[in-house]
């Protein structure tokens with residue numbers, strides 16, 4: 483695979499990077515929003531003012547079918563960092579506080595791959611893959627154990643909100659209250675890292691995991707005022723504008739350093755929004771495998787090597803970044819562990835692209851539990867599970883995952899039924915049924931089995947009650 487693309491890529495790099503020419507490997511930045519929906523950026527038709535992300539999209543590629551690796555936080559981040567469907571790493575849902583589930587040391591992250599290839603590696607923001615900092619009861623690997631030279635962030639969300647958070651940790655050391663808004667704190671830290679730690683002879687990998695617009699939201703009043711007509715959603719929308727402003731500062735600094743042209747930048751969200759209007763016109767919310775839970779904005783820019791002003795409809799997602807970054811950095815992945823993503827660099831450079839495995843998702847707490855994207859179609863399988871379940875991952879959920887059976891099926895043609903309203907499944911779809919059962923069997927037989935999990939919480943609900951959603955008219959704002 484590499485040989486086919488090596489020559490054109492090297493030619494492009496040689497031509498365009500020759501002026502500054504110290505590095506043939508690009509810098510790589512991932513800008514990841516938290517719970518931002520498909521309809522939450524101006525360039526995707528959304529309400530928030532996001533001029534810097536709009537500019538990034540017009541200077542690069544905008545994906546219309548870009549997918550999170552899971553419908554909620556922790557598994558999606560595990561998929562992004564390992565290139566493996568999150569069940570393989572044993573991350574089945576978000577990680578509550580004081581919970582044993584974590585990204586284990588034996589997983590190889592993209593930061594480890596890039597560090598080994600000479601990159602300086604930085605983690606900024608939400609981690610959500612284990613205790614941070616590590617504790618006696620939860621001695622989990624830290625970002626600095628998972629390939630990041632430098633880390634400034636939080637275990638889960640910013641507390642008490644995005645404003646003046648008190649739970650930031652820098653390289654293992656808990657910090658006092660940080661003054662400012664979370665997204666701007668990450669931009670400050672990025673700029674300070676470039677000034678104080680960055681050695682220009684190395685390429686860098688920076689993973690910026692913003693806390694916005696996950697609840698509990700907070701944003702400067704002058705930005706909130708921009709959205710006052712949207713009432714309860716004003717602060718949520720202002721959070722996104724604030725994050726866009728922080729991204730603008732990061733990009734300005736990159737340009738000032740002369741690094742922008744040779745930096746591969748990816749923007750996406752870890753899952754769909756918890757706010758229905760933010761996912762318009764898609765069905766459902768965060769935590770569902772319908773499109774509203776997993777389809778998110780996806781923007782990729784790399785002026786030295788890929789197209790500009792381009793829109794790509796081919797499905798791609800966070801799961802693909804691991805192998806794509808390895809290819810961009812001319813690395814043969816050292817991990818021999820089974821991968822689920824495909825290198826999408828050919829797609830970015832306009833070469834022939836062939837996905838190696840279909841994109842697929844598994845999530846046990848809502849139904850359908852499994853989904854596979856196949857061409858224009860989404861195949862989905864459902865259990866008829868009626869057991870009341872805790873919101874957090876518990877011991878009975880682990881047992882359930884290992885014996886789950888698909889009882890009914892759904893099939894949607896996303897090309898003409900983006901809202902997933904007409905189930906096309908009938909008895910002729912036996913091959914699709916086999917495919918869904920095959921992948922479910924992978925989850926059951928190859929997924930990590932956690933032996934010591936908390937008992938279910940007393941607050942338990944059946945699946946349909948945990949996250950209700952309703953259809954909203956396409957043109958409605960809220």
Ligand SMILES: [Ca+2]
Pocket residue numbers: 516517554555696752753
């Ligand atoms: Ca999230």
